[in-house]
Amino acid sequence: MRSARRGSLPLLLALAILLAACSSAPGPRDWAESVCTVLAPWRTEIGTLATRTQQQMTAATTPAQAKENLVRLFGGAETASERARAGVARAGVPDVDHGKQVADSFTASLGAMRDAYGRARSGIEALATSPAKSFYTQVGAVVDTLNTEYRRSELDTSKLDSKELSQAFDDVPECR
Numbered sequence: 001m002r003s004a005r006r007g008s009l010p011l012l013l014a015l016a017i018l019l020a021a022c023s024s025a026p027g028p029r030d031w032a033e034s035v036c037t038v039l040a041p042w043r044t045e046i047g048t049l050a051t052r053t054q055q056q057m058t059a060a061t062t063p064a065q066a067k068e069n070l071v072r073l074f075g076g077a078e079t080a081s082e083r084a085r086a087g088v089a090r091a092g093v094p095d096v097d098h099g100k101q102v103a104d105s106f107t108a109s110l111g112a113m114r115d116a117y118g119r120a121r122s123g124i125e126a127l128a129t130s131p132a133k134s135f136y137t138q139v140g141a142v143v144d145t146l147n148t149e150y151r152r153s154e155l156d157t158s159k160l161d162s163k164e165l166s167q168a169f170d171d172v173p174e175c176r
Contacts, residue, residue, distance in 0.1 A: 024095060031094035032168035035106065036175035038087030045080045049073050057139070063129035070139065074121035074146075078114050085110035096162040105155060112153030120146040 026034065056069050088106045093099045123142040129135050169175045 025093050025099060026091065027095050028162065028164040028168040029172055031091055031099075031103075032165060032172045033174050034091035035088050036169070036172060038084055038091065040174065042080050042084035046077055049077045049080070053143070057143070063132045063135040066139070067124055067127060067129055067135070070124045071121055074117050074124060078117035078121055081110055081114035081117055085114060094162070094165060096164050098161045102162060102165060109153050109155035113150060116146055116149035116153060119149070 025031075053070065053073050056066055056073065059066070061069070085107050088103070088110060091103070093103045096102070120142055123145070124139065127135055127138050127142075
């Protein structure tokens with residue numbers, strides 16, 4: 001019985017090493033597919049919310065209605081951005097050079113977008129709805145700040161250091 005136990009220890013160690021090797025980071029195509037699968041619905045939702053925000057800015061509503069609608073819209077964009085950020089974080093770190101830096105850049109960008117929408121929501125919530133002209137002027141200032149912060153937080157994918165990831169993003173159907 002003792003020889004069987006001694007023989008199983010090296011076998012268990014070898015199996016543990018093999019399992020650790022199998023649980024490595026996702027390859028470029030798998031990572032790109034995961035990220036694009038998360039980002040596609042987010043882009044659609046953000047586009048829809050942006051359209052609704054623009055419509056709200058030109059609609060003939062009362063300041064109180066506009067405030068309520070804008071708070072809801074920016075809150076929805078904040079929530080959607082956090083869902084996307086969390087989904088990209090769950091995708092892990094791609095198995096490429098500087099993979100952690102790339103993954104961190106994606107999550108940081110989405111976190112910054114989430115925060116920009118959150119500040120816009122809070123900014124609108126803080127506005128007085130009277131007088132109406134002042135309210136709409138202040139809404140315009142909040143939206144201008146949001147646009148600036150949003151542009152600042154956008155991820156520049158042209159600076160990806162990984163040819164493998166760049167190719168994967170071009171090739172994976174979920175990214176088109």
